[in-house]
Every structure is written in C-alpha cells, then in structure tokens.
Amino acid sequence: MIPANETYLLNRVQNKGSETLASYREHGGYVAIEKILKENTPFDQVIEELKDSGLRGRGGAGFPTGLKFSFMPDPEKDPRPRYLAVNADESEPGTCKDRILLREDPHGLIEGILIACRAIRAEAAYIYVRGEYRKEYNNLFAALAEARAAGLVGKNIAGSDWSCEIWMHKGAGAYICGEETGLMESLEGKRGHPRPKPPFPAGFGLWGQPTTVSNVETLFNVPFILNRGARWFRTMGTEKSPGNILCGISGHVERPGVYEVPLGISTRTLIEEYAGGVWKGRKLKAFFPGGSSTGLLPASAIDTPMDHDGMKDAGSMLGTAALMVLDETACTVRAMEVVARFYDHESCGQCSQCREGTQWLYQIFRRLENGQGRVEDVELLDSLAHGMAPGKTICALADAAAIPTHAIVKNFKDEMMEHATLGRCPLSHDHSTKEKREPAEAGA
Amino acid sequence: MTTRQVVTIQIDGQDVEVDASKPLVDALHRSGTDVPTYCYHPGLSAVGSCRICQVEVQMGEAPGRVVVACRTPISEGMRVFTSTDKAHAVRRECLEFLLKNHPLDCPICDKAGECDLQDFSFAEGQAEGRSSEPRRSLDKRKSLGDVIVLDEERCILCSRCVRFMDEVPKTPQLTVSGLGARSTISTFADRPLTGNYQGNLADVCPVGALTLKKFRFQARVWNLRKTPSTCGECSRGCSITNEVLRNNELKRIRPRYNADVNEWWMCDTGRFALEEHSLEGRLAGSMIRGEAGMEPASAREGLERVADALRTHGQPVLLGSAWLTIEEGQALVALAKQLGTEARFVTPPPSELADELLHTDDACPNRRGLTEVGMRAIDAAEALEAIAGAEVALLIGERIIETVGAEALAELPNTVRLFSFDTVALDVPAARAALGTPSSIERDGHWVNVDGHRGMLTIARPAPTDVATLIQNFESLSRLITPAETAGGAAS
Numbered sequence: 001m002i003p004a005n006e007t008y009l010l011n012r013v014q015n016k017g018s019e020t021l022a023s024y025r026e027h028g029g030y031v032a033i034e035k036i037l038k039e040n041t042p043f044d045q046v047i048e049e050l051k052d053s054g055l056r057g058r059g060g061a062g063f064p065t066g067l068k069f070s071f072m073p074d075p076e077k078d079p080r081p082r083y084l085a086v087n088a089d090e091s092e093p094g095t096c097k098d099r100i101l102l103r104e105d106p107h108g109l110i111e112g113i114l115i116a117c118r119a120i121r122a123e124a125a126y127i128y129v130r131g132e133y134r135k136e137y138n139n140l141f142a143a144l145a146e147a148r149a150a151g152l153v154g155k156n157i158a159g160s161d162w163s164c165e166i167w168m169h170k171g172a173g174a175y176i177c178g179e180e181t182g183l184m185e186s187l188e189g190k191r192g193h194p195r196p197k198p199p200f201p202a203g204f205g206l207w208g209q210p211t212t213v214s215n216v217e218t219l220f221n222v223p224f225i226l227n228r229g230a231r232w233f234r235t236m237g238t239e240k241s242p243g244n245i246l247c248g249i250s251g252h253v254e255r256p257g258v259y260e261v262p263l264g265i266s267t268r269t270l271i272e273e274y275a276g277g278v279w280k281g282r283k284l285k286a287f288f289p290g291g292s293s294t295g296l297l298p299a300s301a302i303d304t305p306m307d308h309d310g311m312k313d314a315g316s317m318l319g320t321a322a323l324m325v326l327d328e329t330a331c332t333v334r335a336m337e338v339v340a341r342f343y344d345h346e347s348c349g350q351c352s353q354c355r356e357g358t359q360w361l362y363q364i365f366r367r368l369e370n371g372q373g374r375v376e377d378v379e380l381l382d383s384l385a386h387g388m389a390p391g392k393t394i395c396a397l398a399d400a401a402a403i404p405t406h407a408i409v410k411n412f413k414d415e416m417m418e419h420a421t422l423g424r425c426p427l428s429h430d431h432s433t434k435e436k437r438e439p440a441e442a443g444a
Numbered sequence: 445m446t447t448r449q450v451v452t453i454q455i456d457g458q459d460v461e462v463d464a465s466k467p468l469v470d471a472l473h474r475s476g477t478d479v480p481t482y483c484y485h486p487g488l489s490a491v492g493s494c495r496i497c498q499v500e501v502q503m504g505e506a507p508g509r510v511v512v513a514c515r516t517p518i519s520e521g522m523r524v525f526t527s528t529d530k531a532h533a534v535r536r537e538c539l540e541f542l543l544k545n546h547p548l549d550c551p552i553c554d555k556a557g558e559c560d561l562q563d564f565s566f567a568e569g570q571a572e573g574r575s576s577e578p579r580r581s582l583d584k585r586k587s588l589g590d591v592i593v594l595d596e597e598r599c600i601l602c603s604r605c606v607r608f609m610d611e612v613p614k615t616p617q618l619t620v621s622g623l624g625a626r627s628t629i630s631t632f633a634d635r636p637l638t639g640n641y642q643g644n645l646a647d648v649c650p651v652g653a654l655t656l657k658k659f660r661f662q663a664r665v666w667n668l669r670k671t672p673s674t675c676g677e678c679s680r681g682c683s684i685t686n687e688v689l690r691n692n693e694l695k696r697i698r699p700r701y702n703a704d705v706n707e708w709w710m711c712d713t714g715r716f717a718l719e720e721h722s723l724e725g726r727l728a729g730s731m732i733r734g735e736a737g738m739e740p741a742s743a744r745e746g747l748e749r750v751a752d753a754l755r756t757h758g759q760p761v762l763l764g765s766a767w768l769t770i771e772e773g774q775a776l777v778a779l780a781k782q783l784g785t786e787a788r789f790v791t792p793p794p795s796e797l798a799d800e801l802l803h804t805d806d807a808c809p810n811r812r813g814l815t816e817v818g819m820r821a822i823d824a825a826e827a828l829e830a831i832a833g834a835e836v837a838l839l840i841g842e843r844i845i846e847t848v849g850a851e852a853l854a855e856l857p858n859t860v861r862l863f864s865f866d867t868v869a870l871d872v873p874a875a876r877a878a879l880g881t882p883s884s885i886e887r888d889g890h891w892v893n894v895d896g897h898r899g900m901l902t903i904a905r906p907a908p909t910d911v912a913t914l915i916q917n918f919e920s921l922s923r924l925i926t927p928a929e930t931a932g933g934a935a936s
Contacts, residue, residue, distance in 0.1 A: 347624035359625035387537035
C-alpha cells in the first residue's frame with residue numbers, strides 16, 4: 001500500500017491536457033509570479049523565503065537553493081547582465097524525474113524560472129534540454145510559446161515593468177553537458193568541457209556573466225513554496241532535507257516508475273510499498289540509491305532513509321533519488337561493468353585521472369566479469385578510484401566513477417574475489433545474446 | 445596585462461616574495477621549485493586539466509588542501525608544500541594515469557632527452573606499471589601539414605597546441621576531438637595546418653606527440669650543442685638557440701625566451717633558415733683572379749689583392765651587408781674614414797611575410813644598429829649604380845652577394861675591380877678576389893632590432909679554417925694600406 005503522504009509535485013500531471021496554459025491556470029498557475037510582480041515583492045524576500053524553506057537542489061548535489069541564489073553579486077556594484085541556466089539535461093543513468101515534469105507540466109517549470117529570474121535579477125534564462133527528450137522539448141517549446149503569447153514571458157510580464165526572456169537549447173547527447181560548467185560551455189557553442197572552479201558561475205558563468213545554474217525539479221518546487229510558504233514546505237521531509245522529491249525507481253521491481261515521496265522516507269517503503277517489492281518474488285541484493293554515480297548499497301541497507309544525510313551516513317549519496325534495484329540473480333560486478341563503461345564513454349577527456357582512469361576501471365571490471373580477473377584487481381580498483389577522487393579533477397565525473405567503485409569493493413568484495421578465483425562470473429550470466437561493445441582500447 | 449603585485453608566501457618553509465598576479469605555479473618555478481607541468485605553459489591560458497602540478501596549500505590554521513598550482517591564485521601568507529608525502533603521492537597517482545596509454549617508445553622518440561613526461565617519470569615514477577591492459581593503438585604518424593607530424597599515441601591531451609593556435613597566432617586550427625580516452629588532436633576535416641608559426645607546436649608539446657618533419661630522426665637532442673643567439677631573418681631579431689650536431693651541422697633553431705622581443709615564440713621562416721648555414725659550398729680561404737679565372741688561394745693572398753687595389757685606386761666603394769653586427773659596422777666605418785670614403789649597407793627588398801605577431805616587413809636584422817654607427821642604408825639598385833661608377837668596390841659581409849644580386853654583378857664591366865667578403869665565392873668577370881667570412885652562427889657581436897633591443901650572436905661552431913673575422917680583416921687592411929713611413933713614424 002502506498003502511504004498517504006501529501007503530494008504536490010505530481011498532482012497536476014494526472015489532469016487531461018496538463019501541459020497547456022489553460023489547465024495550468026485552472027489549477028492556480030502563474031499566481032505566485034503575478035503576485036510578486038503586482039506587489040513588487042523585494043528580491044531578497046523571495047530568496048529569504050527559499051532559504052527558510054530549506055529547499056535543496058534536486059540535481060544531485062543537494063546544495064541549498066536559497067543560498068545559491070544569494071551568491072549572485074549585488075547589481076548595484078556589478079551591473080553586468082545576469083542569467084539563469086536551467087539544467088534539463090537529465091542524463092544520469094536511472095534518472096527520469098525531470099522528464100515527467102517537462103513533458104506533462106512545463107508551465108510549472110516556466111513559472112519557477114520566472115520567479116528565480118526575478119529573485120536573482122536575471123534578464124534571461126536558458127533551458128538546456130537533453131537532446132533525446134524530443135516530446136519533452138516540444139511540449140516545453142509549445143508551453144513557452146503559449147506563455148509568451150499570454151504576456152508571461154518576454155517584455156513587460158503580466159503588465160509589469162519587468163521583462164525576462166526564456167530561451168531553449170537542445171543538447172546533443174553528452175552526459176558531461178549536464179555538469180553545470182560543461183552545460184554553460186555547450187550553451188556558448190563550445191565543446192562541453194567543464195571549467196575549472198573557481199571562478200564559480202555566480203561570478204563568471206554564461207559568456208562570463210553572473211549566472212545561476214539550477215535543476216528542473218528544484219525550480220519546479222519554487223512556485224509551491226512561494227504560494228504556500230516555507231513553513232508548509234517544512235511539514236514534509238526532514239529537518240535538513242525538507243519537501244518532497246521525485247524518486248525514479250527502476251530495475252528489478254514490480255512497479256517501476258516515478259513516485260513523489262517525502263524526503264527521509266525509508267528505502268524499504270519505497271521498494272516494498274511504492275514499487276510493489278522486488279519482482280518475481282525474489283530477494284533484494286543491492287541498490288543504487290540515486291543513480292549510477294552513487295555507491296551501490298547491499299540489501300542490509302534497505303532501511304536507510306532516502307535523504308541527503310541518511311544516504312551519506314550509509315556510505316552512499318542521495319544523488320537524484322533514482323533508485324535502481326538489483327535482485328538476487330543479478331551480478332554486481334556485471335552491474336559495475338555497465339556503469340564503468342558508461343563513464344569511460346562519457347568522460348570528456350580533459351583531466352588525466354578521469355580520461356585514463358574511467359577507461360582503466362571499465363577494462364578491469366570487464367575483465368573481471370569475463371573471467372580474466374585477478375585477485376589483486378580488487379585492490380587495484382580501489383586504489384585507482386582513490387587516485388581519481390575526491391576533488392582531484394576539474395568536475396565530478398571522475399568522482400562519479402570512483403564512488404561506486406569504492407562502494408562495490410567495500411560492500412561486495414567477496415563477489416569480486418569469487419569472480420577472480422573462479423575465473424568466471426559465479427552467477428554464470430550468459431551475455432552472449434547481447435552484442436559486446438568494441439573494446440575501449442581499439443581507439444577512435 | 446595585469447600589474448605586478450608583490451606578496452610574501454612560504455614555499456617549502458622558505459619565505460619568498462612573489463608576483464600575485466600570476467598563478468602559483470609561476471611563483472614555484474621562479475623560486476626554483478621543480479613542479480612538473482604539462483597543460484600549463486606560461487605563455488598560454490591555464491586550463492588546469494592535466495592535474496600534474498598538484499601541491500599542498502595551507503591558509504591560516506585551516507588544514508592543508510591539495511590544489512593544482514596552475515589554477516591557484518596567490519594570496520599573502522599562503523604556505524605551499526611541494527614535497528610532502530601527500531603532494532608526492534597525488535602527483536605520482538596522476539603520473540600513473542598519464543602513462544596508462546603512453547607508448548613509452550622513448551628509444552625512438554625525438555623528444556627523448558627533453559621530454560617533460562620522461563623527466564618526471566624518471567624522477568618520481570614507479571619502475572613497473574600496474575596496467576596490463578592493451579594500450580591505445582592510434583595513428584603514429586599523422587601529418588598535420590608541411591611542418592608538423594602528430595603521434596596520437598604519445599599525446600597526453602594537454603591541449604597546449606590547441607591553445608597555442610587559438611591564442612598566439614590567433615588562427616584556431618586545432619581541436620581535441622572525440623571523448624575521454626578516445627580523444628585525439630585534429631584539424632577540421634583533416635585539413636593541413638597553415639601559417640608561419642606551426643613550428644612552435646613542437647616546442648609547446650610537452651611530449652613527443654608533435655614533432656617537426658624537418659627534425660624528425662635527425663639527431664638525439666643530448667648530442668646537440670646549444671648556444672644562445674639572435675635570429676637574422678627579419679628586423680624582429682628573435683632570441684634563439686642554435687643547436688649544432690657533433691659534425692658542426694646546424695640541426696635545429698629554437699626560440700629562446702625573451703620577454704621584450706619574442707617571449708617563447710618564433711616564426712617558421714626563422715626556425716627553418718637552416719640552409720643559410722649549410723656547410724656546403726662554403727668559401728674557406730679565398731679565390732683570386734688568375735689566368736684561368738678565379739683560383740683558390742690563401743686568405744692572406746686574397747687580402748693582399750684587396751690592399752693592392754685600395755692603394756692604387758682612389759675612392760673605393762664600401763658596401764656592407766645588412767647582417768653586419770654593430771661591432772663590424774663600427775670597424776667598417778673606421779676603415780672607410782681612413783680611405784676617405786663612406787660606408788653604406790645594402791638592404792634587401794621589404795619582406796611580404798610581415799604579420800601581427802613577430803615577423804616584420806624589414807629583412808635587415810640590424811638596420812637600427814648600423815644606422816646608429818653611421819652607415820647609410822641603400823637598396824640593391826643604388827648599390828649597383830655606385831659600383832658601376834667605381835674603380836674599386838668592396839662587398840662586405842654574409843649574404844651581400846645575394847642582396848646585391850649575383851646576376852646583376854655579372855653584368856658589370858671588368859673595369860670595375862670587385863672584391864667580396866662573403867660565405868660563398870663571387871665568380872663574376874669583374875671579381876678580382878673573394879674572401880670567406882664567418883656566418884652569423886660562426887661569429888659573435890650584436891644586432892639591434894626594430895624596437896632598439898640588442899640581440900647577441902655567439903659562436904655556435906667555428907668558422908672554416910683560414911677564414912678571418914671581418915674585424916680582423918679590416919685591421920689587416922688598415923695596416924696594409926697605411927704608407928710604410930707613416931707606420932714606422934707612428935711606431936717610433
């Protein structure tokens with residue numbers, strides 16, 4: 001039974017024509033921004049409200065949103081143009097939460113963008129949409145056109161003297177363009193190579209101007225907080241991670257999907273109640289709590305609360321709350337081979353440790369899974385991951401590959417050893433039906 | 445340009461005054477601390493991607509952090525530790541990744557001996573690699589045009605070459621293509637590189653990925669004798685290093701850092717002016733006119749012919765080369781004074797290679813210097829006119845025959861008595877004697893460039909035997925033409 005928690009994020013998506021302006025208006029849309037414009041609410045009051053709400057970014061890092069907005073320089077002292085970059089390049093393996101919002105409730109995002117732009121005094125927002133999200137792009141594009149026609153985007157919004165433009169940009173399929181500085185480089189028309197920080201986007205962002213980068217779901221939360229107040233927001237979730245979160249559950253469960261849950265909910269409730277339990281009556285073996293970049297946890301961690309601190313204490317991360325479930329027949333080494341292949345493929349190649357390390361990790365996991373592993377590989381994997389992270393590279397992609405590697409060595413060392421000593425996968429998976437990818441070392 | 449701000453920081457326990465407008469790595473290098481760098485080059489923007497320059501930094505009481513020195517701004521009171529266990533460990537880790545796919549073909553690599561990756565591996569690396577995976581197999585000889593060849597396997601993707609093309613000649617032509625470990629350096633649609641600054645790519649490449657086609661497999665760099673000098677291909681006078689192999693052949697010319705002139709760079713015209721110094725066809729001793737034409741003779745005999753002519757005929761024409769040093773110019777002016785004539789230098793036509801970076805349109809490396817010592821510049825036409833109306837003419841200095849024009853000189857009637865001091869022999873009907881002279885890598889002295897900076901020449905190899913310097917020859921001539929009684933009188 002799905003517990004009767006209060007929901008707000010996904011309430012409107014059930015409505016017919018939820019992606020239209022009419023439907024959004026009918027359900028209280030654009031009230032928050034119109035109120036702000038009518039009452040000329042001071043900028044810092046909006047930011048204070050967000051700070052009070054304790055909203056943390058839903059893009060994976062969990063940084064407090066109000067605080068991030070407050071990093072933008074004072075326009076009195078720094079008159080440069082300012083931008084909001086909206087990260088809709090949802091590409092973390094397992095994550096599909098922003099997708100539903102973009103497709104079914106695009107006006108909610110647009111209102112969130114407008115409020116954020118108003119708060120940080122940005123003159124334009126750029127939405128970077130994942131290239132594969134065609135329907136999502138089209139729906140958002142149509143919604144934007146509707147909002148523009150209704151005077152809600154562009155010059156003199158809702159009859160006020162405030163203007164704000166929103167532009168859309170389609171990604172071309174690189175995971176690294178979801179990294180905030182890679183995203184900005186890509187938006188500028190360059191290769192999506194992340195920039196070294198500092199300087200941070202608030203000082204030197206898009207085209208070198210002050211910029212805030214924010215995730216879709218984060219911005220989607222903003223109108224709700226302004227309409228209903230920070231206190232209401234804090235009635236859901238935990239003290240340090242308030243609010244609801246969209247949790248995408250995939251893998252070996254009966255009912256995979258995107259569920260809206262309060263932060264801090266136990267992983268057991270998510271798997272057993274929301275997702276209908278592990279499929280085919282099998283037992284849980286392991287799970288990635290928040291996408292492939294978060295450490296693989298064993299079944300014993302099933303009671304870990306789904307929030308930033310809970311997952312951190314369990315030795316993993318909340319990430320994007322994309323729960324990926326592995327049943328007892330799954331091989332964790334095989335799972336990591338797939339994950340490592342992904343990072344090998346997606347590393348931008350700037351930093352030495354990441355470029356060479358992601359490839360090296362993949363080569364070892366593949367060897368181990370295919371029966372050419374050695375006992376010392378387990379140690380080597382851990383040591384390589386240590387050489388790649390934390391914080392040893394320009395962006396966090398190396399960390400994203402290193403974290404699950406550390407986790408599998410910590411949590412599933414025996415299974416790895418078994419692969420090495422047996423000279424094969426103990427679960428005797430037959431991967432032959434799946435076409436093997438060309439070896440990574442074959443070159444470009 | 446950011447202005448210099450001096451602050452005091454501590455590097456490995458020593459207080460050092462450093463320039464805070466530069467990244468930390470610059471301060472480390474200036475203070476003599478050896479921290480390796482691959483993607484960082486002082487003349488290019490810092491991207492902080494290779495991660496090899498990691499050091500430990502402590503601010504106040506906060507615990508030490510590992511940072512990349514090339515992207516770390518300097519602040520007062522910063523304490524930097526370059527050789528703590530942690531700093532060594534992170535650099536070693538990074539090095540292991542860099543070597544993961546590097547072919548380690550140092551024995552056949554032109555860069556061996558001056559390769560940053562080789563040096564650092566030798567200093568810090570572990571003797572055995574932990575990787576048993578096959579290395580990347582990519583194109584080992586990809587042509588990037590007439591100048592550069594790329595070995596994709598050796599490339600460590602530091603992107604210095606990409607940034608050089610973008611930032612220095614401002615002709616973006618290179619890019620990193622592909623993702624991750626499949627990345628390679630390439631040009632758009634594999635087009636060949638163009639421009640007059642391609643040779644610098646081989647200098648900025650920290651490994652043996654980009655090498656000069658002309659230098660490939662020509663020499664092991666540790667066999668090259670290196671001497672500082674100045675380029676003579678235009679009036680910029682870039683500071684260079686001449687690199688000579690054991691057989692005295694000039695194998696390579698490379699730019700030498702000079703903040704006022706060329707910084708780290710030089711153009712390909714100067715870099716590949718190797719033929720100017722070829723030992724083939726060099727004139728040693730002299731050639732004098734005998735019954736069967738020009739015949740080999742000793743330098744002494746040649747010089748006596750010159751002196752004879754100067755003694756018997758008045759109003760000689762003295763034409764110096766634009767490549768004379770200021771010291772040679774001064775000596776020539778003194779000689780001209782003694783002979784009661786004027787010393788002039790002949791300028792080649794303006795160069796069409798002028799650009800916004802280094803190359804000027806003036807091919808004279810010492811126009812300013814020679815003008816300052818009192819010589820007047822004339823062009824080849826004016827020079828020929830002067831020679832044609834004279835009884836005796838002296839053509840003095842390297843490349844003078846080429847500048848005035850061997851063909852035009854051949855047209856002169858043999859009533860003109862022509863004498864030359866050049867690296868090659870003058871063989872025209874009017875020639876009476878031709879003496880060898882040292883080329884610009886065989887003599888020392890100074891040139892003054894277009895902006896008034898002095899560039900020095902040093903001897904990179906000895907001149908052929910029986911070739912005296914111009915200054916020695918001028919002194920000898922001066923003695924030989926001085927009437928004996930005056931000389932005796934002066935001596936008594």
